Amino acid sequence: MSPSTVSRALSGKGYAAAEVRSRVRAAAARIDYIPDANARSLRNRSSPSIGVLISDLRNPFYADLAAGVEQGLRSAGYHMILVNDDGDADEELLAVQAFAAIRVAGVIVTPVSIQALQRLHQQGVHVVQADRQLSERYGDAVLGDNETGAELVTRHLLELGHRRIGLLIDETKWSSGAGRLAGYRAAHAAAGVPVDADLIAFTSVDAVAAGATTGKLLDERPDVTALFAGNNVLAEGAFAELQRRGLRLPEQLSLAAYDDVSWMSLVRPAITTVSQHTFDMGQQCAEVLLARLSGDHAKDGAPQVVRIKPALRVRGSTAHPR
Amino acid sequence: MSPSTVSRALSGKGYAAAEVRSRVRAAAARIDYIPDANARSLRNRSSPSIGVLISDLRNPFYADLAAGVEQGLRSAGYHMILVNDDGDADEELLAVQAFAAIRVAGVIVTPVSIQALQRLHQQGVHVVQADRQLSERYGDAVLGDNETGAELVTRHLLELGHRRIGLLIDETKWSSGAGRLAGYRAAHAAAGVPVDADLIAFTSVDAVAAGATTGKLLDERPDVTALFAGNNVLAEGAFAELQRRGLRLPEQLSLAAYDDVSWMSLVRPAITTVSQHTFDMGQQCAEVLLARLSGDHAKDGAPQVVRIKPALRVRGSTAHPR
DNA sequence: CCCTCACGTGGCAACGATGCCACACCGGAA
DNA sequence: TTCCGGTGTGGCATCGTTGCCACGTGAGGG
Numbered sequence: 001m002s003p004s005t006v007s008r009a010l011s012g013k014g015y016a017a018a019e020v021r022s023r024v025r026a027a028a029a030r031i032d033y034i035p036d037a038n039a040r041s042l043r044n045r046s047s048p049s050i051g052v053l054i055s056d057l058r059n060p061f062y063a064d065l066a067a068g069v070e071q072g073l074r075s076a077g078y079h080m081i082l083v084n085d086d087g088d089a090d091e092e093l094l095a096v097q098a099f100a101a102i103r104v105a106g107v108i109v110t111p112v113s114i115q116a117l118q119r120l121h122q123q124g125v126h127v128v129q130a131d132r133q134l135s136e137r138y139g140d141a142v143l144g145d146n147e148t149g150a151e152l153v154t155r156h157l158l159e160l161g162h163r164r165i166g167l168l169i170d171e172t173k174w175s176s177g178a179g180r181l182a183g184y185r186a187a188h189a190a191a192g193v194p195v196d197a198d199l200i201a202f203t204s205v206d207a208v209a210a211g212a213t214t215g216k217l218l219d220e221r222p223d224v225t226a227l228f229a230g231n232n233v234l235a236e237g238a239f240a241e242l243q244r245r246g247l248r249l250p251e252q253l254s255l256a257a258y259d260d261v262s263w264m265s266l267v268r269p270a271i272t273t274v275s276q277h278t279f280d281m282g283q284q285c286a287e288v289l290l291a292r293l294s295g296d297h298a299k300d301g302a303p304q305v306v307r308i309k310p311a312l313r314v315r316g317s318t319a320h321p322r
Numbered sequence: 323m324s325p326s327t328v329s330r331a332l333s334g335k336g337y338a339a340a341e342v343r344s345r346v347r348a349a350a351a352r353i354d355y356i357p358d359a360n361a362r363s364l365r366n367r368s369s370p371s372i373g374v375l376i377s378d379l380r381n382p383f384y385a386d387l388a389a390g391v392e393q394g395l396r397s398a399g400y401h402m403i404l405v406n407d408d409g410d411a412d413e414e415l416l417a418v419q420a421f422a423a424i425r426v427a428g429v430i431v432t433p434v435s436i437q438a439l440q441r442l443h444q445q446g447v448h449v450v451q452a453d454r455q456l457s458e459r460y461g462d463a464v465l466g467d468n469e470t471g472a473e474l475v476t477r478h479l480l481e482l483g484h485r486r487i488g489l490l491i492d493e494t495k496w497s498s499g500a501g502r503l504a505g506y507r508a509a510h511a512a513a514g515v516p517v518d519a520d521l522i523a524f525t526s527v528d529a530v531a532a533g534a535t536t537g538k539l540l541d542e543r544p545d546v547t548a549l550f551a552g553n554n555v556l557a558e559g560a561f562a563e564l565q566r567r568g569l570r571l572p573e574q575l576s577l578a579a580y581d582d583v584s585w586m587s588l589v590r591p592a593i594t595t596v597s598q599h600t601f602d603m604g605q606q607c608a609e610v611l612l613a614r615l616s617g618d619h620a621k622d623g624a625p626q627v628v629r630i631k632p633a634l635r636v637r638g639s640t641a642h643p644r
Numbered sequence: 645c646c647c648t649c650a651c652g653t654g655g656c657a658a659c660g661a662t663g664c665c666a667c668a669c670c671g672g673a674a
Numbered sequence: 675t676t677c678c679g680g681t682g683t684g685g686c687a688t689c690g691t692t693g694c695c696a697c698g699t700g701a702g703g704g
Contacts, residue, residue: 002654007692014693015652032445037423038360038369039690042659047360048420049403057389058601060382067379070406079420081371082404084392098370098401101359123354239588263585266561279380324684329662336663337682361660364689 010035041103050289051099052080053109053116054130055087060261061232061278062110065130068282069108076290078105087172087205089113096120106289112174114138128289130281132176133305140292140304142285146176146258149274149310150183151190153228153256156272156312158191161320162226162254164199166217168210168238169230171202180230180258199224203234210237211244218245225253225321232259235271250319260313269316281308332357363425372611373421374402375431375438376452377409382583383554383600384432387452390604391430398612400427409494409527411435418442428611434496436460450611452603454498455627462614462626464607468498468580471596471632472505473512475550475578478594478634480513483642484548484576486521488539490532490560491552493524502552502580521546525556532559533566540567547575547643554581557593572641582635591638603630 001024008014009024016024027033041047050073054062070080081104083095092112096119099107106126111117117138120127127139157165167184169177181200188195198221203213210229214237218224227242229235235257247253249269257264260275284306292301323346330336331346338346349355363369372395376384392402403426405417414434418441421429428448433439439460442449449461479487489506491499503522510517520543525535532551536559540546549564551557557579569575571591579586582597606628614623 003691004655004693005653008653011692015650017652020652034419034422036364036425036690037420038363038425039659040692041360042358042364042661042689043691043693045659049424057385057392058382060380060385063379063382063385066404067406070379070404074405079403079405081401082388082392083396083401084389097356098359100356102371103358103360236584236588243590262558263588266558266565266585267589268565325661326663326685327683330683333662337680339682342682358660361689362662364659364691365661365663367689 045103047103047105048078049081049102049104050078050286051095051102051104051107051109052082053085053092053095053099053107054082055085055110055112057082057084059233061259061276064278065110065282065285068279068284069130069286070282071279072283072286072290076286078286078290085112087112087174089115092116093119100125105293108285108289126289126292128285128292130285132174134174136303136305138303140288140306142281142288142306142308144176144276144281144310145307146179146310147183147186149258149276149312150180150228150230151187152183152310152312153258153272153274154184154187155191156314157226157228157254157256157318158187158193160226160254160318163193163321164196164221164224165226165228166221166224167200167228167230168214168217168234169200169202170205170234172205175205175231177230184228196221203237205231205233207233207237207240210234211241212237214238214241215245226318227253227255229255229257232257232261232264235259235264235273239267239271249317251322254318254321256318265315272315272318273313274310275313276310277308284308367425369425369427370400371403371424371426372400372608373417373424373426373429373431374404375407375414375417375421375429376404377407377432377434379404379406381555383581383598386600387432387604387607390601390606391452391608392604393601394605394608394612398608400608400612407434409434409496411437414438415441422447427615430607430611448611448614450607450614452607454496456496458625458627460625462610462628464603464610464628464630466498466598466603466632467629468501468632469505469508471580471598471634472502472550472552473509474505474632474634475580475594475596476506476509477513478636479548479550479576479578479640480509480515482548482576482640485515485643486518486543486546487548487550488543488546489522489550489552490536490539490556491522491524492527492556494527497527497553499552506550518543525559527553527555529555529559529562532556533563534559536560536563537567548640549575549577551577551579554579554583554586557581557586557595561589561593571639573644576640576643578640587637594637594640595635596632597635598632599630606630 008016009021085091089112096116108128110131111134121138129141133141201213201217229238257273260273264271330338331343407413411434418438430450432453433456443460451463455463523535523539551560579595582595586593
């Protein structure tokens with residue numbers, strides 16, 4: 001029996017007599033034959049692997065995103081090579097190199113630097129930018145609508161009567177912070193409330209630093225009545241600092257956040273926040289990438305941008321100012 | 323220039339004139355040449371991929387574990403193919419199949435069924451069982467010391483004066499619950515305190531179910547003065563239920579947990595718990611596996627079991643009973 | 645009776661990298 | 675002059691799979 005015949009019998013492509021087919025299949029099952037995926041990839045110039053590059057698996061936002069991606073990929077027969085880049089551009093570039101070596105079918109990335117995207121693009125790898133978009137030129141993107149989300153929260157606070165709302169936002173270029181800042185401003189503009197520049201506090205993506213920045217903001221502007229933390233890590237730092245100061249929420253200060261992670265419904269008061277439907281976002285990333293791979297519009301189609309609509313979750317941490 | 327020469331020039335193995343070597347390297351850099359990892363794996367019968375199989379990426383315990391594994395693997399030049407099996411034996415077996423097809427160099431798994439381990443073993447794949455050990459026959463293991471950890475917590479509660487300590491434990495066979503139950507019993511035995519069977523409440527690994535079970539336990543045994551939740555998910559359910567009932571911690575009831583995840587220090591009172599050093603545990607898994615792969619004792623060495631020493635973190639949720 | 649066609653099957657090359665072997669060249673020694 | 679060893683280089687097979695092509699066989703129709 002020739003290898004060709006076996007291949008046809010197992011794959012079902014091309015002619016193969018029914019009797020032979022079943023005989024081959026039985027034999028394969030008996031010896032626990034499992035086709036070599038590497039050889040297959042080599043021959044077919046196609047791989048069942050997708051590179052997934054995220055910033056921090058220990059942050060529940062990224063963990064949920066990765067879980068969604070994994071689910072989406074697995075149900076389509078792909079698997080996920082997961083790399084944590086810690087938001088470090090060098091690590092990101094190294095991972096891109098590794099992905100290229102494996103000849104992954106595509107890459108899903110929460111991008112840090114534009115070089116990594118360029119590299120992937122010039123290697124002809126399909127890319128989906130997740131959560132944030134560094135460039136519209138390189139591939140598709142699945143994003144939260146940060147501006148709308150931040151606007152929802154800010155409007156909620158304005159409608160409660162708050163007029164001096166501190167914003168805690170991360171300073172990194174690549175983050176989705178810019179959109180959130182824009183939403184914060186837009187809501188103020190729509191309500192006709194001016195924004196003091198020193199209500200906006202930039203900090204690094206790190207709960208401890210966020211706590212310190214929160215403290216500084218409250219010291220400098222004791223008149224703020226509400227605080228809006230730009231992501232779940234900043235919210236953690238801010239919440240801890242408020243606890244440390246013994247501030248009673250929401251009586252003395254309202255707190256709202258971005259990203260609905262589980263601790264926010266466990267603490268008292270529970271935190272008002274914006275859900276990004278992170279798991280779904282991950283699934284969408286997988287779907288967008290797989291659609292690209294199935295080649296319906298492999299090269300031709302213009303980059304597609306999917307926006308996940310955020311949802312406001314009002315909880316106990318926000319109320320009318322005193 | 324022949325392929326052989328190029329291979330030698332790039333890899334540095336075998337003869338290659340210095341001039342040729344630099345010329346080849348320059349050319350390779352110029353055209354962004356990246357060797358094909360699949361072809362290499364095929365030829366060398368070795369792969370840079372490690373299969374990692376965990377139960378639930380959205381559970382911070384597993385996320386931390388995976389992050390540790392990833393870090394350990396990446397720093398050694400390997401990468402992680404991550405599959406979520408949701409604690410489902412069929413999914414686990416499918417993933418094992420997929421890993422076999424890729425000819426992964428090894429597998430790290432929080433095991434669900436013994437069949438999966440058997441399959442991997444008979445295929446000659448090196449396995450590390452993480453967090454729990456289903457069988458001592460198949461490969462190495464990196465485990466928490468559940469008995470000691472549970473004993474620490476229980477002794478702490480006993481020393482505070484508690485005599486009726488409810489235990490919330492998951493009922494799955496494969497979990498590390500058995501060890502924790504043993505530790506709970508051991509601490510009681512050491513203190514000469516008898517354990518009522520109905521203080522031990524079995525529940526499924528699901529916060530909502532854990533909440534319901536907590537409620538039932540408190541209804542049936544209103545005399546319990548302390549509750550010990552056997553893992554972070556059960557703790558979440560228990561904590562939510564206690565909040566719902568408006569019980570004041572630790573005055574009316576003490577609560578302790580297993581697995582130190584971040585929300586436990588954010589809620590008030592913060593939860594007394596046992597840290598398993600989960601990230602380190604993940605790194606250890608990687609190290610144990612890589613040691614096996616480096617072949618110092620590839621086949622011969624007896625299965626190695628690494629035990630990570632747990633640490634008690636006393637916080638505000640536990641106090642003397644009234 | 646021969647041609648055609650449908651149905652099966654095997655041979656062969658190729659994917660890309662690598663290691664073994666053979667071979668070529670040169671200097672120095674017998 | 676011949677032989678030897680050190681130094682480089684190229685040829686070739688191989689890993690496992692797959693697709694193309696060629697070929698063989700048997701039935702049915704002209």
